[in-house]
Amino acid sequence: MENLAVNPAERDKPLILFGLGGVGRALLSQIGEQRSLHREKYGLRIRFLALCDSSGAVVEPQGGFSDELLAEILQHKEKGGALASHPLGQSYQSPKAMVDQTGGPGAVVVDCTASDDTADALLLALAKGCQVVLANKKPLTVVQEVYDGISRSLSNARWETTVGAGLPVIATLNRMVSSGDEVNRIAGSFSGTLGYLMTGLEEGRSYSETVAEAHRLGYTEPDPRDDLGGVDVARKALILARGIGWRMEMEQVEIRGLYPERMAGLSVDGFLAELPSLDAEYGARVASAAAEGKVLRYAAALSEGACSVGPTAVAKDSPLGRLTGTDNLVELHSRWYSPNPLVIQGRGAGVEATAAGVLSDIVELR
């Protein structure tokens, strides 16, 4: 284990980390594993001011967190422990109060929660001269004003992993916007789970069989309606819409989910049992798309000021049409990328790839 004593030649990068779920824990591990890279290549020493979960926090002890202590906290979380019950744990009032207490200029507040409660903490952090990195989409998809506050200064805020996880979607979009290129249309597939489902349908399998299998394999959330409803994809589409300068609220994103309202109130088992009632409808949709040389994708579409997500028939020979399996893909159509769009494709989920994207954001913030 490495000695964490401060070397004056290294630039100190103190973090306040909210969220020690899959992504937050992978981030903690990767920071430990990459210490020599960060020191040798970037002259950087990442340390923690506070680690916070939904129960409580461990605040930097006198002398700093040693790697042994970080590894021990990681183990505690991996075993399902709450930070409040850790020997060094304490409760805290709110993410905002924690930032107020521990944040100062030069600190980076990292949001690896899936919570609505961090938006005011992030805004306070920026007001206090901190920088922010988000894996959490929610603060960027509440009211436009919050998005504006977080995104005002690109040198102080990054949220690359909120769309397409480790794929460089936001950075690419920002580069296009900063050059004055006009992004006039975006089409994308931003859910590996729904990509898996659409590939299954295209291969001739039934809707019920494909959803049940994805559920059994753990590809869906415990309640598959959390994926099939389309809200997570809609959040990503809204982040892209705001990224190209559209002023838009979540209510303006048209969301076409993959199950009817009558199935919303069922238990998970009841929902799974009802799935075969949708087989004929989805079989017919796939057949009707195929008759026009198209395939069905769960797509986000941004065009002419309108933003929608839902099952969409797309040309078989388009980038989206050629997509199979769980990869994410985004087509960026612009003045300079026309008629062929700029296309980004690859693995769009996974805690390790997402944590690596968060870590790149942290390192890139100067």
Ligand SMILES: NC(=O)c1ccc[n+]([C@@H]2O[C@H](COP(=O)([O-])OP(=O)(O)OC[C@H]3O[C@@H](n4cnc5c(N)ncnc54)[C@H](OP(=O)(O)O)[C@@H]3O)[C@@H](O)[C@H]2O)c1
């Ligand atoms: N997983 C992926 O592939 C992926 C890809 C891209 C983006 N993301 C995004 O990354 C974020 C984290 O994902 P995940 O898979 O790590 O989620 P997760 O496993 O559900 O972890 C969420 C963490 O946030 C903590 N938390 C919740 N409310 C909090 C609060 N008010 N203050 C402090 N901590 C709080 C939870 O605390 P407890 O431990 O106490 O429950 C938990 O540690 C999500 O927003 C997700 O959408 C994930």
